Amino acid sequence: MTEPIIKFDKVIKRFGDLTVLNELDFEVNPGEKVSIIGPSGSGKSTVLRILMTLVNIDGGMVSVDGEPLWHEKGQDGSLKPASEAHLRAMRMKLGMVFQSFNLFPHMTVLRNITEAPVRVLGLGKKEASMRARELLDLVGLADQADKYPHQLSGGQQQRVGIARALAMRPKILLFDEPTSALDPELVGEVLNVIGGLAEEHDLTMLLVTHEMRFAREISDRVCFFDQGQIREEGTPEELFTDPTEERTREFLKAVID
Ligand SMILES: Nc1ncnc2c1ncn2[C@@H]1O[C@H](COP(=O)(O)OP(=O)(O)OP(=O)(O)O)[C@@H](O)[C@H]1O
Numbered sequence: 069m070t071e072p073i074i075k076f077d078k079v080i081k082r083f084g085d086l087t088v089l090n091e092l093d094f095e096v097n098p099g100e101k102v103s104i105i106g107p108s109g110s111g112k113s114t115v116l117r118i119l120m121t122l123v124n125i126d127g128g129m130v131s132v133d134g135e136p137l138w139h140e141k142g143q144d145g146s147l148k149p150a151s152e153a154h155l156r157a158m159r160m161k162l163g164m165v166f167q168s169f170n171l172f173p174h175m176t177v178l179r180n181i182t183e184a185p186v187r188v189l190g191l192g193k194k195e196a197s198m199r200a201r202e203l204l205d206l207v208g209l210a211d212q213a214d215k216y217p218h219q220l221s222g223g224q225q226q227r228v229g230i231a232r233a234l235a236m237r238p239k240i241l242l243f244d245e246p247t248s249a250l251d252p253e254l255v256g257e258v259l260n261v262i263g264g265l266a267e268e269h270d271l272t273m274l275l276v277t278h279e280m281r282f283a284r285e286i287s288d289r290v291c292f293f294d295q296g297q298i299r300e301e302g303t304p305e306e307l308f309t310d311p312t313e314e315r316t317r318e319f320l321k322a323v324i325d
């Protein structure tokens with residue numbers, strides 16, 4: 069059996085009195101494209117933030133690529149909280165595309181993409197530029213390398229965000245509502261790029277989205293989150309056409325109608 073590349077085992081996350089993840093069990097297999105859907109506040113983005121090591125967990129265990137993420141083995145073999153060095157090493161396995169692009173405003177498009185590979189991976193500038201240009205080509209922006217983010221549309225900026233995440237060659241790519249900050253007419257171009265990646269790459273993809281039609285098209289599996297747990301999951305066909313849970317039906321009716 070394939071080992072999951074992402075595994076949440078009874079994970080608890082609280083913010084003060086609010087329990088956001090309530091003993092969450094969740095797995096993603098290598099190469100799988102999984103969408104997380106669900107009502108606002110159900111903990112979807114928190115799952116991504118935990119994976120990016122932006123927020124710590126309060127209980128349970130998260131593993132990425134077979135290794136504990138928030139823990140590491142001490143000399144006596146027991147698990148202790150992860151050191152900064154362990155978190156940094158684990159973070160390299162993941163890339164994230166943010167809702168608000170998060171590009172460096174004072175750097176050109178090319179430099180936005182080469183910066184981390186040069187600084188973090190130690191790539192030569194020439195090689196990093198060559199790879200960045202290939203990635204810009206992949207996202208349809210080969211002719212925008214020397215522009216600054218403010219000279220691009222939101223859709224173009226988000227495509228640079230995708231190229232920038234890919235430049236670090238992550239095993240897993242996370243998308244946090246990648247189109248929700250865009251004007252409606254710019255959503256399609258970003259979804260096309262993500263859809264193309266999903267089709268052509270063996271990259272593992274985990275996507276939090278409100279775009280139901282898109283989740284349906286690109287996902288191998290869709291998970292419906294509710295109150296910090298997976299209420300229902302299945303193939304897009306199963307979940308969207310014939311959900312078994314009343315709560316899933318209500319949610320889909322509200323967002324699709
Ligand atoms: N840093 C934080 N401090 C306090 N509360 C937080 C923090 N981050 C998230 N929360 C709360 O945790 C809950 C879950 O947040 P999360 O962003 O994971 O929800 P979501 O399902 O992604 O929602 P949405 O679809 O609205 O983005 C929300 O009630 C949110 O207000």
